[in-house]
Every structure is written in structure tokens, then in C-alpha cells.
Amino acid sequence: MIPNALLKRAHFGRASLAFAGGLALVASGGLAATAGPTHENSNNNTSEKLRAAVSVDRVVGHLEALDAIADANDGTRASGTPGYDDSVAYVVGKLQAAGYSPVVQEFMFPYFQQLSPSVLTQISPESQVYAAESFATMTYSGAGEAVGAITAVDTTGTAGANTSGCEATDFDGFAAGSIALIQRGSCSFAQKASNAEAAGATAVVIFNTGSEGSTGPINGTLGAPGIEIPVLGASFDVGVSLIGENVTGTVTVDTVSENRATYNVLAETATGDADNVVMVGAHLDSVVAGAGINDNGTGSAAILAVAESMQKVKTANKVRFAWWGAEEQGLLGAEHYVADLAETGELDRVGLYLNFDMIGSANFGRFVYDGDNSAFPVGPGAAEGPAGSGQIEQDFHDYFAAEGLASGETAFSGRSDYGPFIAEGIPAGGLFTGAEGIKTEEQAVLFGGVAGAPYDACYHAECDDLSNVSVESLDQMSDAIAHLTLTYAMNTTAVNGVGDNVKGNFKQKGGFEGNPLGGGTESGGGLHPEHDHDSELADR
Known part of the structure; x- marks a missing residue:
């Protein structure tokens, strides 16, 4: 269980728990029990230094810990289960070791699990x-x-x-x-x-x-x-x-359906403009069916590695990292947090939001959220990107182009935690390497992999474990996350018009323009299509 601690208001949001320790960490080959800091002992204030510190080995180490947590908890890390609580404990412990003061925000959510197959019979006539x-x-x-x-x-x-x-x-x-x-x-x-x-x-x-x-x-x-x-x-x-x-018959159903507590985890840099917060988020929970190592251990592990490696950076803008709970039940953690900020008048301080949900798909594509709606016009399958979102998209494409990597686009489909942010007009963007969608011939040429096969054949399934992750994709995506997080930590002028100075020794790569070559994908990650928020409630 997460221990009770001091209730806080402040810019992390209302009704949050300041984590005071006392939660046992799950040991996994020594990873979760390590007491010392895991970030480089240096000020990683350039893209090159930060990307070197956010090594793929560091990210994989976090994935190994999350996989071990699932193994110790009936194969799942779903919100409302001990596996999720242990995942929260792991993230909090690593943040504390790196010098952060993480906040754990509790909220209630509707938990549901089917324990065994249902039965329907007709007895007579x-x-x-x-x-x-x-x-x-x-x-x-x-x-x-x-x-x-x-x-x-x-x-x-x-x-x-x-x-x-x-x-x-x-x-x-x-x-x-x-x-x-x-x-x-x-x-x-x-x-x-x-x-x-x-x-x-x-x-x-x-x-x-x-x-x-x-x-x-x-x-x-x-x-x-x-x-x-x-x-x-x-x-x-x-x-x-x-x-x-x-007519007579039987109906047999074996389920758990109840309201349970779960948690968001938040941590922010000590420096930077608190009126222009750069938020970087990933959902920490899995579905009940599996460990959720690609969905979304990969995003969670990558931003944890970035947070660890940025702790000593003197940022111009405050950077707030978020690990969301209950995303798989309908983006509930992010919705709770955004509503909380709106209620307390703190939402206007969020300058932009970056979302990372599934960045290690085994048959991956390099997809960037289509912030300007150029590939996926506003309609049933794509929400409008708020002003500034197109610049975030371009910045990701520019980064990949500089690395000689093709990039495609994915729709703001509403299937991940950016949804509550763009609904409030906050510029957003992020990366996605594919879920249940099928890779095209064009994409196989540009990104490698197998055409005609899903990007992630284990999406929302029991087999989404450590063996379901492409280390190549994870390496490329975590570098892009590090680069853009540091970029906006120093300057968001092009995105939201706030700030005009770059602090410290940070140097943005320049002299290139992104060229999105890869075919896009509509799905945008996160939830199953049939679980899109409120999609089945009306029954019209």
C-alpha cells in the first residue's frame, strides 16, 4: 500500500501526497534496491551530453525492473493492483535517489477485471x-x-x-x-x-x-x-x-467491479520558470492481461532515465515529469490531474505537454504526433492540435532528419494522455512506434521490419513482456525524448511565444529541416479503439 503522508496544494496540483518514504521497493536483480543515484554525476546541459547519459542500457535497466515487478505480481502492473503500487514505488525510489522530491497524487477510479470466462446457456425448451x-x-x-x-x-x-x-x-x-x-x-x-x-x-x-x-x-x-x-x-x-x-437458462459471470485508489507520480526540476512548465508524461500502468513492458513501460522508463540525467541541469523553464495511473481505463490519471490544475488555477502555467506511449514496438515505425493536422485532418479519427503543436511535430521531425532517420506521423486520436491537455488548448506532441496497426510496404522500406504484420503483435496481451521490445527503437526514441525535453527546458519561444533566452551551455542542433518520409498510422497508441473514452456509454 502507498503510505499516507502530508497533503499538498502547490503547483503539483491539489490533493497530492508528498511521498515520505516507507514503501518497500521490489528487488529485481538488484535494480530496484539500488540506493545510490543512477544519473551521471555531471551537468548534462547539452543535447549530446544528455543523450549520452540517457543510454539505452539505463532505459532497459528500468524495463527489467518493471518486468520483474510484473512477474512478482501475477504478471500485471494494472492500476489498482499490487503490481502497479510496486511500479509507483520503483519510480519514486529512483527519483528520490536522483535528488528529486516526487509527489504521489492519489485518486479513485473504477476498477474492473474478468477473472474467468462467462457462460450463457439455454436449458429449455x-x-x-x-x-x-x-x-x-x-x-x-x-x-x-x-x-x-x-x-x-x-x-x-x-x-x-x-x-x-x-x-x-x-x-x-x-x-x-x-x-x-x-x-x-x-x-x-x-x-x-x-x-x-x-x-x-x-x-x-x-x-x-x-x-x-x-x-x-x-x-x-x-x-x-x-x-x-x-x-x-x-x-x-x-x-x-x-x-x-x-425459456430457461443460465448466466454465469466471474468479475471484480469496484472503485479503487491509484496514483500519479510527479517530479520537477529545481530550477526554471514556474509560469512556463514543460510537462513530460507517460502512463505507468499496464492492462490487467499483461506486464505492459512496451505499453507503456518503455515510455515510463525513458522519461525516468531523462529525469535522472537532468537533475543537475539549470533549466530556463521548469520541467515536470509525470507518470500517469489508470490510462488503460480511459486516460483517468491525466484527466484527474488536468482537472485538478484547472480547479486550482494552475493550468495556465503549463506551457506544453510531451507524451510518450509505446516507444519500443518490436515491428516499429518512427511516428510523431501530427500536431498541425496535415496528415490527419480534424475529424472522427483525429483531434485538432492546439497552436504550437505543429512546431513540436516539426522539431521532432528535424531531430530525426539530423540523425538520418525517416519519420512518419500519427494522429491525435485521443487514445493517450495528451487528450486532456489538448482539450484545454495546451500545445502537445510526442512519439509513438505503433500498436495493433499493420505496417505497410512503404514503412518496412523506411523503418525496417515486416510489412503486413502488426507494429506490436503483443499489444494489450500477456506476451507484452521484456522480450516484446525493440532495443533499436528504444534507443532512437529515448535519444529524441532527451533532445526535445532539453530543447524546451531551455526555450519554448517557437512553440508558445514564452521566453527568449537559452541558459547555460545548451546548444540546439541547427542547419537542417525535417523531412517526414514514412507513411503514417491513425491509431496513436494507448487504448483499444473500443475503449475510447465514453464510446460505448450512449448506446444510441
Whole structure:
């Protein structure tokens, strides 16, 4: 458990915990238990020196520690689990060893885990066990086993959306103790399930509309914990087969659905303009299914190595590093933090935000967030980049061009922690090496790797462990992160018009222009597409 400590307000945000120690670190081949500082004992105030200090061996060392933490905690580092708490402890310990005073910010979030496969059967008038691919457990479903009559609620199974289960009166005459069979349409899954639970249903099966493109199983969410009975989303054919007189069956669901505490970790440089904060972030949590070493141990490890190596740099702008919790549940850590800053009047002090989510994909591409929307115009798959975001994009392309490396673009798709920042008009950018998208022939020529295969075949899967990381990609991306973080630590004028001096010995590389050659990718990393924030809540 994270220990209670002094509550702070200040520029880290309201209701934060100043980490006071006392949290046991997980040993992993000596890495997590090392007491001494891990950064170079020098002022890494040039790009060359900082990139040398942020060696790929240092970054891999952090990944080895996170992988060992997952191994010691049932193979996961998901928010709300001991594996995540131990990941927080590791990051905090390394920051303290490097001379920072990290802050741990606690917040509550809706935790959900399916412990074993669900079961749906018809007992009578026919005996049938429905195939696993014909239905899915609703996220935040309650747990339990229901056996009994299956009663259709205000539906005859005709194709098309309807109001089935949306009104309490739909359940007039419903026999308590029955399983409610409801058709999709008109109101949220949560409203349908809540009405059924209030009517005494022991379980709920919500089946698809049967309209074109809506015949398969529903992979939906109830939005938050609160429904205590099992809720499944079924295909249209399954739903229709359960309509009739004297139909009985079973629904069995084994889940955990509850509100839990989790944490963001923040640390900032001792020097720099506190009214022009450069934020550098990565989510620290994994999905429940795996260790999350590429997604997103890689981003977390890289910015940790940069933070360690920058501790002695006298920055012109304050640099604040952030490790976000509960990103995989819908960007919740970053959303909590941005809302907190807005409430306390501190958000205007954030000059820009850099996001690093998946930077070591095994079949990688070198993708930069499309801040000027030139490759991915504003629309359903791409949000608008706030003013200044295009300059961040160009600066990354320029860096790669100087290194003789092709770079492509990825959309501001809303799938990672930049989302809450750009929603508030804060310039943002970052890097991404690919998730479930498929590498094209053009990209294979430019970046290497295998065309026709996913960038990360283990995305959100159990196999996302240390063996799932490209060290080549990790090396190139961590150098780019170091270079741009130091660039903006010294001067953000081109991005947001603030400041006009470069302090210390920092020298920006110059005399080149980026030439983004690689084909782009729409996905933008982070969440599964079906988990885009609020995407399944409306059920319209």
C-alpha cells in the first residue's frame, strides 16, 4: 500500500501526497534496491551530453525492473493492483535517489477485471451452450450465477433499435428472480441494466439490434461499477433464440467491479520558470492481461532515465515529469490531474505537454504526433492540435532528419494522455512506434521490419513482456525524448511565444529541416479503439 503522508496544494496540483518514504521497493536483480543515484554525476546541459547519459542500457535497466515487478505480481502492473503500487514505488525510489522530491497524487477510479470466462446457456425448451464468441461480458458487470426463466422485456426480436428496457414500466409484470432479455437501443446499457436490477432480475442479457453491421456480440460497458448482477452483451441471433414461452437458462459471470485508489507520480526540476512548465508524461500502468513492458513501460522508463540525467541541469523553464495511473481505463490519471490544475488555477502555467506511449514496438515505425493536422485532418479519427503543436511535430521531425532517420506521423486520436491537455488548448506532441496497426510496404522500406504484420503483435496481451521490445527503437526514441525535453527546458519561444533566452551551455542542433518520409498510422497508441473514452456509454 502507498503510505499516507502530508497533503499538498502547490503547483503539483491539489490533493497530492508528498511521498515520505516507507514503501518497500521490489528487488529485481538488484535494480530496484539500488540506493545510490543512477544519473551521471555531471551537468548534462547539452543535447549530446544528455543523450549520452540517457543510454539505452539505463532505459532497459528500468524495463527489467518493471518486468520483474510484473512477474512478482501475477504478471500485471494494472492500476489498482499490487503490481502497479510496486511500479509507483520503483519510480519514486529512483527519483528520490536522483535528488528529486516526487509527489504521489492519489485518486479513485473504477476498477474492473474478468477473472474467468462467462457462460450463457439455454436449458429449455432446447439445451444449448452458447459459443464464447457469440456474447461478451459487459465492462463493470456484477458477478454471480443466475439460473431460471429468461424473460424478454418489451421486444419481439425484430431487427432494429428500440426502447427495450429503457423505462421502468417496461418491467411491469416482470417476475423477480428471472433473467432479463433486452434489445439494444435508445438508452445506455447501464440504464437498461439498472432498470432490470430494480425489477428483481438476477441477470441481464442485452442483444444486438440485427441492423446492418449490428448483428454480432456487443462489446459494451456499463460506464462504472454499481450494477451488482451479471450483464452480458449478445449477438442478435443469440437474443432471438432466447425469446419464447417457458425459456430457461443460465448466466454465469466471474468479475471484480469496484472503485479503487491509484496514483500519479510527479517530479520537477529545481530550477526554471514556474509560469512556463514543460510537462513530460507517460502512463505507468499496464492492462490487467499483461506486464505492459512496451505499453507503456518503455515510455515510463525513458522519461525516468531523462529525469535522472537532468537533475543537475539549470533549466530556463521548469520541467515536470509525470507518470500517469489508470490510462488503460480511459486516460483517468491525466484527466484527474488536468482537472485538478484547472480547479486550482494552475493550468495556465503549463506551457506544453510531451507524451510518450509505446516507444519500443518490436515491428516499429518512427511516428510523431501530427500536431498541425496535415496528415490527419480534424475529424472522427483525429483531434485538432492546439497552436504550437505543429512546431513540436516539426522539431521532432528535424531531430530525426539530423540523425538520418525517416519519420512518419500519427494522429491525435485521443487514445493517450495528451487528450486532456489538448482539450484545454495546451500545445502537445510526442512519439509513438505503433500498436495493433499493420505496417505497410512503404514503412518496412523506411523503418525496417515486416510489412503486413502488426507494429506490436503483443499489444494489450500477456506476451507484452521484456522480450516484446525493440532495443533499436528504444534507443532512437529515448535519444529524441532527451533532445526535445532539453530543447524546451531551455526555450519554448517557437512553440508558445514564452521566453527568449537559452541558459547555460545548451546548444540546439541547427542547419537542417525535417523531412517526414514514412507513411503514417491513425491509431496513436494507448487504448483499444473500443475503449475510447465514453464510446460505448450512449448506446444510441
